[in-house]
Amino acid sequence: MSMRTPGVTFPLMAAALLVLVCAGVADAQIVAGGPIYCSTGYNNTCTLPKMKEEKMMCPDYNCTEAVCCTLFRKCQTFYDKAMSTDGVSCRAGFAARADADSYVCPATGCDDTHCCSAKPPTPDAACTDAFKGTCPTGSVINKNQKCDPGEEDHCSVGKCCELQCMQDSCSKLSDDPLVDCKVDDKAVCNAKCTWNKDTTPAQLDDCVTCILANAGDKANTCYDCVKCYTTEVGVDNGATKLVWGSVRKPGDQAVLEKASSDTKHFVEVDVTMPYTVEQFNTPVVTTSFKNAVATTAGTVPDNVVVVSVTSARRQSSSSVVVKTTILAKDAAAVTTMQSTLGSGDALKTKLNTALKSEGLKESTGVTAPVTGTSAAARSMPSTAQMLIAALSLIVFARM
Numbered sequence: 001m002s003m004r005t006p007g008v009t010f011p012l013m014a015a016a017l018l019v020l021v022c023a024g025v026a027d028a029q030i031v032a033g034g035p036i037y038c039s040t041g042y043n044n045t046c047t048l049p050k051m052k053e054e055k056m057m058c059p060d061y062n063c064t065e066a067v068c069c070t071l072f073r074k075c076q077t078f079y080d081k082a083m084s085t086d087g088v089s090c091r092a093g094f095a096a097r098a099d100a101d102s103y104v105c106p107a108t109g110c111d112d113t114h115c116c117s118a119k120p121p122t123p124d125a126a127c128t129d130a131f132k133g134t135c136p137t138g139s140v141i142n143k144n145q146k147c148d149p150g151e152e153d154h155c156s157v158g159k160c161c162e163l164q165c166m167q168d169s170c171s172k173l174s175d176d177p178l179v180d181c182k183v184d185d186k187a188v189c190n191a192k193c194t195w196n197k198d199t200t201p202a203q204l205d206d207c208v209t210c211i212l213a214n215a216g217d218k219a220n221t222c223y224d225c226v227k228c229y230t231t232e233v234g235v236d237n238g239a240t241k242l243v244w245g246s247v248r249k250p251g252d253q254a255v256l257e258k259a260s261s262d263t264k265h266f267v268e269v270d271v272t273m274p275y276t277v278e279q280f281n282t283p284v285v286t287t288s289f290k291n292a293v294a295t296t297a298g299t300v301p302d303n304v305v306v307v308s309v310t311s312a313r314r315q316s317s318s319s320v321v322v323k324t325t326i327l328a329k330d331a332a333a334v335t336t337m338q339s340t341l342g343s344g345d346a347l348k349t350k351l352n353t354a355l356k357s358e359g360l361k362e363s364t365g366v367t368a369p370v371t372g373t374s375a376a377a378r379s380m381p382s383t384a385q386m387l388i389a390a391l392s393l394i395v396f397a398r399m
Contacts, residue, residue, distance in 0.1 A: 127160035
């Protein structure tokens with residue numbers, strides 16, 4: 001007699017039993033092995049800046065990159081993970097930022113740009129070696145300055161750059177230029193050399209006169225240092241740049257006085273400049289040109305008159321001939337001016353130096369200076385030639 005369960009066939013009973021057995025085996029695996037974590041279940045490399053989260057549990061035993069690779073938000077975690085897995089480090093010249101333990105990266109995660117910073121210079125590193133930037137126009141690297149890694153602005157432009165005139169003057173003095181120039185406390189020139197925004201050119205004259213008389217062999221350098229500091233660096237923490245006075249160093253040429261507009265004394269030169277007529281006939285270029293010619297001639301800009309500006313012949317249309325008259329007060333001033341100007345290559349070099357300092361292009365040619373008397377004489381051959389030509393026409397007409 002066979003045993004049967006009423007209403008249940010044998011195949012159905014077998015299938016049900018199999019399901020129960022399989023479920024029991026699965027439950028036994030979970031209980032026996034426990035959950036699977038990314039540390040053992042994910043063996044691939046995460047794509048930076050993502051790092052493998054070792055303690056992340058894989059759902060349904062499925063350890064994928066989406067589950068196991070996450071963006072770390074602290075630099076210290078970034079370094080720990082990077083060093084232990086892929087050997088990631090800061091690029092050459094950079095080191096881990098000082099606050100890496102606590103610095104929180106943006107939502108995009110930590111990477112080299114967030115967690116690394118430029119290595120500070122070694123203590124007492126000279127700006128000439130450690131400064132990697134570019135000084136502004138008119139400034140140069142301070143040869144005597146050293147960087148301080150303890151300062152926030154170590155090896156910055158403000159720390160390592162100084163005006164050219166400062167390097168050419170003040171930097172040539174001792175560590176305390178005030179002592180060299182006799183303007184420190186209790187020094188003979190101290191009372192006369194206290195500068196502020198209200199200091200006048202006349203007061204500057206009193207100061208430099210005292211310095212020139214008392215600073216010995218450093219007097220000229222002190223003169224240049226004071227002039228650079230007060231007129232270019234600026235007093236009151238650089239807020240005010242003073243107007244220089246009229247006192248000159250020994251050996252400096254005197255500036256010729258302004259002549260009357262109807263003076264009979266003058267010097268003429270023709271200067272070829274690499275500009276078009278339109279470019280030259282602008283207020284900025286014309287004024288700068290007059291200043292440069294005045295500097296070259298040792299006179300004031302008011303004495304420089306631009307007579308005409310014409311396109312240069314035999315040259316490209318981008319060059320002009322600037323016919324220039326430099327007025328003089330008397331014959332003695334003309335003689336002084338001629339001597340100051342010089343001639344030939346020396347004149348051209350001197351003029352080009354002055355043009356460059358005014359921000360203009362260098363000239364391509366300059367004629368020899370001609371005085372007022374010589375200029376009149378120079379016009380005589382032209383008149384005589386015209387007269388001879390006229391007489392020739394008359395004679396020809398009568399033949």
